[in-house]
Amino acid sequence: MKPWPVLMLALAACGDGPDREQHAAIPPDSVPRGTTERLANLAAPGPPVTSTLLAVGRDSYGGYCAPCHGKKGLGDGPVVEKGFPRPPALLRTTRSPERIVAIIGNGTGMMPPLAGQVPPRRRWAIAHYLVREDARGD
Ligand code: HEC
Numbered sequence: 775m776k777p778w779p780v781l782m783l784a785l786a787a788c789g790d791g792p793d794r795e796q797h798a799a800i801p802p803d804s805v806p807r808g809t810t811e812r813l814a815n816l817a818a819p820g821p822p823v824t825s826t827l828l829a830v831g832r833d834s835y836g837g838y839c840a841p842c843h844g845k846k847g848l849g850d851g852p853v854v855e856k857g858f859p860r861p862p863a864l865l866r867t868t869r870s871p872e873r874i875v876a877i878i879g880n881g882t883g884m885m886p887p888l889a890g891q892v893p894p895r896r897r898w899a900i901a902h903y904l905v906r907e908d909a910r911g912d
Pocket residue numbers: 835838839840841842843853858859860861862864867868874877878882883884885886888892900901
């Protein structure tokens with residue numbers, strides 16, 4: 775037998791058909807890749823506080839939080855100027871990194887949960903950055 779009929783059969787099997795749908799289906803009890811690692815990263819006390827982590831926190835704050843909370847945490851970000859409810863000044867609120875990490879993930883009151891946007895290590899980075907900013911007194 776020449777090789778090409780086998781090749782044709784193989785190509786036909788790759789076409790659209792019920793077989794294909796099965797491949798696409800995700801088992802209902804499957805756990806997304808990296809979930810265990812993510813949960814471990816979320817657990818207190820979080821990653822060690824290094825200057826790298828704080829720099830990540832500063833940048834991440836600017837990207838994820840400043841749109842609402844404002845560059846200096848005064849509650850005057852551009853989203854608020856467009857009419858979103860004004861958050862309280864961050865530097866006068868909680869000083870607990872654990873609590874800030876929880877608020878980032880779960881949201882609070884009018885603040886939406888950001889668990890889908892901010893990975894756990896970044897949540898810790900932002901929390902420590904905010905606590906340090908306050909300690910510096912500006
Ligand atoms: C879409 C706008 C929005 C974004 C984005 C946002 N926040 Fe908020 N945040 C709010 C609002 C509004 C409140 C006040 C919630 C309330 O009490 O109803 C709040 C409250 C908080 C509080 C609690 C303040 C207190 O003591 O009551 C913390 C802490 C906080 N945000 C941290 C963050 C951090 C850190 C980020 C970035 C990862 C972030 N927020 C992103 C809108 C936002």
